[in-house]
Amino acid sequence: MGLKCIFSLAILPTEKCNYNQCPWGKAGVLNLDLKKKGLINAIKAFNPLRVKVGGSLQDQVVYGVGGVKNCPNFMKNEDSLFGFSQGCLPMTRWDEHNKFFNQTGVKVTFGLNALIGRNWDFMKYTISRGYKVNSYEFGNQLSGAGMGASVEAEQYGKDIVVLKNLVEELHPDPKTQPKVLGPGGYYDEKWFNSFLKVSGHDVVDGVTHHIYNLGPGIQICLNSVDDPNMITKIQDPSYLNQVAQTYKGVLNIVNRFKSQSGAWVSEYGRALHGGAKDLSPTFVDGYWYLDQLGMASTYNHKVFCRQTLIDGNYALLNTTTSIPNLDYYCALLWHLLLGSTVLAVTQLSNPNLSVYAHCVKKKTGISIIFINMSKDSSFNVTLSNYEHQSHNLRSTDVAKPNFEFRGSKDREEYHLAALAGNIHGQIVLLNDVPMVPTETLDIPVMEPKLVNASTPISISAHSIVYLVGKNNTGGPCTKESRPI
Structure with a gap:
């Protein structure tokens, strides 16, 4: 859970x-x-x-x-x-x-x-x-x-x-x-x-x-x-x-x-x-x-x-x-996207890339977070063996179309990066848009970008990526446990 x-x-x-x-x-x-x-x-x-x-x-x-x-x-x-x-x-x-x-x-x-x-x-x-x-x-x-x-x-x-x-x-x-x-x-x-x-x-x-x-x-x-x-x-x-x-x-x-x-x-x-x-x-x-x-x-x-x-x-x-500081937006996305069922992930690409997966909150599908701590390496990631509660991930230099969420043509992606690449700065970009409150101090809308589900996931150096894929054909992510 x-x-x-x-x-x-x-x-x-x-x-x-x-x-x-x-x-x-x-x-x-x-x-x-x-x-x-x-x-x-x-x-x-x-x-x-x-x-x-x-x-x-x-x-x-x-x-x-x-x-x-x-x-x-x-x-x-x-x-x-x-x-x-x-x-x-x-x-x-x-x-x-x-x-x-x-x-x-x-x-x-x-x-x-x-x-x-x-x-x-x-x-x-x-x-x-x-x-x-x-x-x-x-x-x-x-x-x-x-x-x-x-x-x-x-x-x-x-x-x-x-x-x-x-x-x-x-x-x-x-x-x-x-x-x-x-x-x-x-x-x-x-x-x-x-x-x-x-x-x-x-x-x-x-x-x-x-x-x-x-x-x-x-x-x-x-x-x-x-x-x-x-x-x-x-x-x-x-x-x-x-x-x-x-x-x-x-x-x-x-x-x-x-x-x-x-x-x-x-x-x-x-x-x-x-x-x-x-x-x-x-x-x-x-x-x-x-x-x-x-x-x-x-x-x-x-x-x-x-x-x-x-x-x-x-x-x-x-x-x-x-x-809000940067971590506020990180926490808000976690709260909105990741549900209560945790999925096992085996990450085979690079120790600088941390990966965690959950069932999607209040929907059928899975949510994955990628944390790329490397300042030099970017990754193209594919998902394989999508069954039960085991998800094996690997990076590839070739856009090999073997990443697929069952029942969905597109996936949602939320890419977080530092403004101008300055990881010591306090402004975060979400899909290249600065996250700052509106003039009325409302929290900005956090919109995903839609990406063809058959393509690899592109993860830039020094970035954080939330990914949401719908799955309408069963599997471990069919219902949520009751909240605490």
């Missing part, structure tokens, strides 16, 4: 900085301008979009309801977790966000405080107002050695059982009952095994983990565009594939404990502490992002949460203007 895209909204104050960089600005949950037309239109284009509310400081958040007599702001305090004191989410602000979520059709995953929070009062308030939370994730980066704080696996397992019982008590109707997710931290095999053994099979609905496999963003900020080694890493398939062991390990644990909603990446940002200023918003970042989406799908992850929607250097939208 393929994965759904989800993006984070962080609970962070404007004063949050790392290494003298403050990339979050006024884009956190506590101060984001929810009336920005660009933000609203960008979310509506997904119809629906999942958003996770949480982040680094969620385990220091109290909720302005119930026994909370006042609602303090976060204050800088170097002796406290992540350098900030305990802070508060006012219920008036939660009201504003839910009005916004209803307006834009957002599905909400909420990150609960697993250390000091009064979750009962917050959840009761949410229910009393008729707000819909699709899932609750318990804690942030508390697994293993943790990030600033940690909880022993056995204790976390006991605590999440208490949370599950609370959710079931407050939501007795299984049809409207939010999912319970955890642990929302870095994968540690021993810790994950212990916590799931304590909690049992029927408690955790989704096993969530975080991935930041480039390390702190400051390293990239200091070395990124001027350091050819960093760009080489991002375009090196063998380097990208190292994280496959994490995906595989989490999947094995999920299969062992039969989590109902499987494995989720609930936070992924490539680089810690806000991302890489000179790299995250550029075209080259799309190679890394889309390859991880494809890899996560291959290892049967159900949901992939990009850090973040709008705050930090790694945001999908510009923190100030809400104008």
Whole structure:
């Protein structure tokens, strides 16, 4: 089953900085301008979009309801977790966000405080107002050695059982009952095994983990565009594939404990502490992002949460203007074109060409994404052995017409490339048309080009290609699984 895209909204104050960089600005949950037309239109284009509310400081958040007599702001305090004191989410602000979520059709995953929070009062308030939370994730980066704080696996397992019982008590109707997710931290095999053994099979609905496999963003900020080694890493398939062991390990644990909603990446940002200023918003970042989406799908992850929607250097939208960065369009095409059934692909041409295939979303047919990380090599690709769930691909220098989707004369192609070939730039071309919002800040229409289905697929150097082919004669892509 393929994965759904989800993006984070962080609970962070404007004063949050790392290494003298403050990339979050006024884009956190506590101060984001929810009336920005660009933000609203960008979310509506997904119809629906999942958003996770949480982040680094969620385990220091109290909720302005119930026994909370006042609602303090976060204050800088170097002796406290992540350098900030305990802070508060006012219920008036939660009201504003839910009005916004209803307006834009957002599905909400909420990150609960697993250390000091009064979750009962917050959840009761949410229910009393008729707000819909699709899932609750318990804690942030508390697994293993943790990030600033940690909880022993056995204790976390006991605590999440208490949370599950609370959710079931407050939501007795299984049809409207939010999912319970955890642990929302870095994968540690021993810790994950212990916590799931304590909690049992029927408690955790989704096993969530975080991935930041480039390390702190400051390293990239200091070395990124001027350091050819960093760009080489991002375009090196063998380097990208190292994280496959994490995906595989989490999947094995999920299969062992039969989590109902499987494995989720609930936070992924490539680089810690806000991302890489000179790299995250550029075209080259799309190679890394889309390859991880494809890899996560291959290892049967159900949901992939990009850090973040709008705050930090790694945001999908510009923190100030809400104008989409390149990865926004990559994610939107993934969301619109790739369905929930993943197909096996054997790619025999070149390691610099990554290929992933899914059944088409809401239609009969297949969708393939090609990620060409080579700066020098272009490919003409043909598809062979189109049967069952095995798709063998090869490149050819000759236009050999053995590429065919059954039941269709034409296929749809979406070619993404950097403006003027500058992969360090922030403008992406779709079929040679710059992707920029309209004067009214609407997301531009993403039109495919129609290509004769019998011809090879032409993939330029340093480009990304989505391909959609209809198949009206059966095969593995005849129906979609139910959404999560």
